[in-house]
Amino acid sequence: MSEKISYFMKKYQDRIESLLLDVFPKELSCDPTVKASMYSLLAGGKRIRPVLMYMVAEMLGIELSCVDDFAVAMEMIHTYSLIHDDLPCMDDDCLRRGKPTCHIAHGEAFALLGGDALLNRAFERVLLSVSKNPNTIKAACCFAENTGILGMIGGQSIDLASEGKKIETGRLCELHEKKTGALINASCLVPYYIYAAEKGEDKSLYDLIRRFSSGTGLGFQIKDDLLDVQADQQVLGKSTGKDQRDNKSTFVTVFGESTAQKMLDDTYGDVYDALDELSSRGFDVTVLRQFSDVLQNRVQ
Amino acid sequence: MSEKISYFMKKYQDRIESLLLDVFPKELSCDPTVKASMYSLLAGGKRIRPVLMYMVAEMLGIELSCVDDFAVAMEMIHTYSLIHDDLPCMDDDCLRRGKPTCHIAHGEAFALLGGDALLNRAFERVLLSVSKNPNTIKAACCFAENTGILGMIGGQSIDLASEGKKIETGRLCELHEKKTGALINASCLVPYYIYAAEKGEDKSLYDLIRRFSSGTGLGFQIKDDLLDVQADQQVLGKSTGKDQRDNKSTFVTVFGESTAQKMLDDTYGDVYDALDELSSRGFDVTVLRQFSDVLQNRVQ
Numbered sequence: 001m002s003e004k005i006s007y008f009m010k011k012y013q014d015r016i017e018s019l020l021l022d023v024f025p026k027e028l029s030c031d032p033t034v035k036a037s038m039y040s041l042l043a044g045g046k047r048i049r050p051v052l053m054y055m056v057a058e059m060l061g062i063e064l065s066c067v068d069d070f071a072v073a074m075e076m077i078h079t080y081s082l083i084h085d086d087l088p089c090m091d092d093d094c095l096r097r098g099k100p101t102c103h104i105a106h107g108e109a110f111a112l113l114g115g116d117a118l119l120n121r122a123f124e125r126v127l128l129s130v131s132k133n134p135n136t137i138k139a140a141c142c143f144a145e146n147t148g149i150l151g152m153i154g155g156q157s158i159d160l161a162s163e164g165k166k167i168e169t170g171r172l173c174e175l176h177e178k179k180t181g182a183l184i185n186a187s188c189l190v191p192y193y194i195y196a197a198e199k200g201e202d203k204s205l206y207d208l209i210r211r212f213s214s215g216t217g218l219g220f221q222i223k224d225d226l227l228d229v230q231a232d233q234q235v236l237g238k239s240t241g242k243d244q245r246d247n248k249s250t251f252v253t254v255f256g257e258s259t260a261q262k263m264l265d266d267t268y269g270d271v272y273d274a275l276d277e278l279s280s281r282g283f284d285v286t287v288l289r290q291f292s293d294v295l296q297n298r299v300q
Numbered sequence: 301m302s303e304k305i306s307y308f309m310k311k312y313q314d315r316i317e318s319l320l321l322d323v324f325p326k327e328l329s330c331d332p333t334v335k336a337s338m339y340s341l342l343a344g345g346k347r348i349r350p351v352l353m354y355m356v357a358e359m360l361g362i363e364l365s366c367v368d369d370f371a372v373a374m375e376m377i378h379t380y381s382l383i384h385d386d387l388p389c390m391d392d393d394c395l396r397r398g399k400p401t402c403h404i405a406h407g408e409a410f411a412l413l414g415g416d417a418l419l420n421r422a423f424e425r426v427l428l429s430v431s432k433n434p435n436t437i438k439a440a441c442c443f444a445e446n447t448g449i450l451g452m453i454g455g456q457s458i459d460l461a462s463e464g465k466k467i468e469t470g471r472l473c474e475l476h477e478k479k480t481g482a483l484i485n486a487s488c489l490v491p492y493y494i495y496a497a498e499k500g501e502d503k504s505l506y507d508l509i510r511r512f513s514s515g516t517g518l519g520f521q522i523k524d525d526l527l528d529v530q531a532d533q534q535v536l537g538k539s540t541g542k543d544q545r546d547n548k549s550t551f552v553t554v555f556g557e558s559t560a561q562k563m564l565d566d567t568y569g570d571v572y573d574a575l576d577e578l579s580s581r582g583f584d585v586t587v588l589r590q591f592s593d594v595l596q597n598r599v600q
Binding site: 028029030031032033034038084087089090107108109110112113115116117119120121123124126127128130131134137138140141144145147148149150153154156157158160161 | 387415416423430441448453456461
């Protein structure tokens with residue numbers, strides 16, 4: 001990884017980590033177990049969605065402070081979705097990032113409530129942003145649509161309904177466009193909507209960012225599926241070969257490893273094309289290009 | 301029940317029922333099982349919170365259309381909280397309003413996701429309101445705070461943490477102020493904040509509405525606890541004597557039936573005082589007074 005991209009990733013990761021700490025002020029009065037459950041938010045992770053949001057904001061010349069509340073809210077949504085996904089009635093996972101999952105540590109009921117609380121608190125944050133800066137209302141609506149039944153939750157539902165069934169290619173793509181893609185889309189589009197509120201709508205710019213984010217979301221999922229069969233279990237930090245065992249429909253179990261690898265390369269071809277076009281419009285895409293390279297070639 | 305209050309209750313109930321139908325437009329593309337789970341929203345109920353919201357709006361001279369989105373969102377929040385509350389890891393209830401609970405009908409995973417989807421969609425609605433009418437942003441923030449960890453979810457957490465334990469009076473009141481009271485507060489304060497955005501903040505009006513809503517919330521819970529020991533099981537539509545069996549801390553199990561009855565009367569004394577003061581300020585409180593009478597003397 002080049003020094004430049006390491007510098008920027010660390011800069012944005014440090015920014016989001018310090019903002020996440022503020023989600024739980026000392027005076028937040030609530031039951032200690034539900035608070036502990038909500039603390040899953042601080043259990044680490046690569047913070048890819050907030051990092052991406054900051055990178056797109058900087059490319060567009062938006063003040064990072066304008067997207068801070070959305071970056072925090074995004075990570076809260078991502079965390080609650082993991083807590084609920086790990087529950088026995090869903091994936092029934094005991095380990096997450098090498099530690100006991102939320103319901104193992106705090107019980108199912110508090111994991112359920114802690115997840116609900118994070119989801120609700122994400123929107124408290126989004127509304128705080130809108131009350132401070134009414135220019136962020138379109139960004140807020142885009143955020144909400146992508147986290148809900150038309151976005152991430154919609155994808156989780158298709159995933160659940162498809163378990164153990166043969167799934168068509170179109171349906172597999174819809175599943176992942178929503179389940180993984182929707183939050184990545186929102187992470188890229190929130191800065192666009194704030195930009196547009198200040199400088200006016202720009203359909204072709206929107207389309208380019210949408211192309212970049214769609215490719216990034218799809219690529220992220222294909223890479224995840226490939227890592228399940230290619231990665232070193234120690235490096236990955238979770239068990240490998242799990243998708244096949246769990247009878248999951250993934251790009252690898254449906255298309256096979258080599259086709260999935262080709263799909264990944266094609267998808268990233270499209271990501272880089274979108275970045276080239278953004279560059280030719282005068283935007284500095286150096287950081288986003290290097291970050292895409294990091295995502296495409298990650299080993300965990 | 302007088303003809304007047306029956307007329308108004310039916311008017312507001314009909315209004316909310318027809319709005320709730322629109323939550324699921326035909327073109328809403330999602331998995332049919334999660335949609336069926338979300339349809340719990342349409343399974344009836346007294347719609348007390350939206351009805352109260354409309355009554356306070358009319359008292360304040362606010363157009364009902366200004367609170368419609370919040371009324372819908374409120375009922376979505378109430379429904380998701382019931383779905384999640386009924387799950388095996390929470391209250392493990394099989395029946396709700398005489399029908400199988402959501403997880404019995406659609407499985408635990410879809411009940412979990414359907415609940416999440418309703419919670420998220422409530423905020424999609426709230427944000428839609430803000431985007432149509434920026435004057436509703438303070439109402440939206442009040443709504444979000446009352447549904448979250450500082451409100452309803454906070455109350456559910458205290459409830460869960462208190463199960464099977466002796467609970468202090470102050471803690472019991474905090475539990476119910478949050479668990480039941482927060483949504484009722486928000487139902488009354490949303491119209492106030494819209495009024496205030498149009499006509500200016502009015503601290504003494506806020507205090508009166510807050511007094512009315514606090515009493516209404518507390519009274520609602522004490523009455524619920526009394527019905528558990530006083531009601532006819534057939535009329536109530538759910539099993540009675542359940543609180544004692546489940547080792548729940550309620551106003552009846554903690555204070556005894558006669559003290560709880562006195563607390564109910566005192567609480568409604570305060571509710572009527574607040575209404576009298578609102579009336580002396582020139583607001584027409586006839587409907588709210590009759591509705592309070594209905595709530596205080598309900599048999600189910």
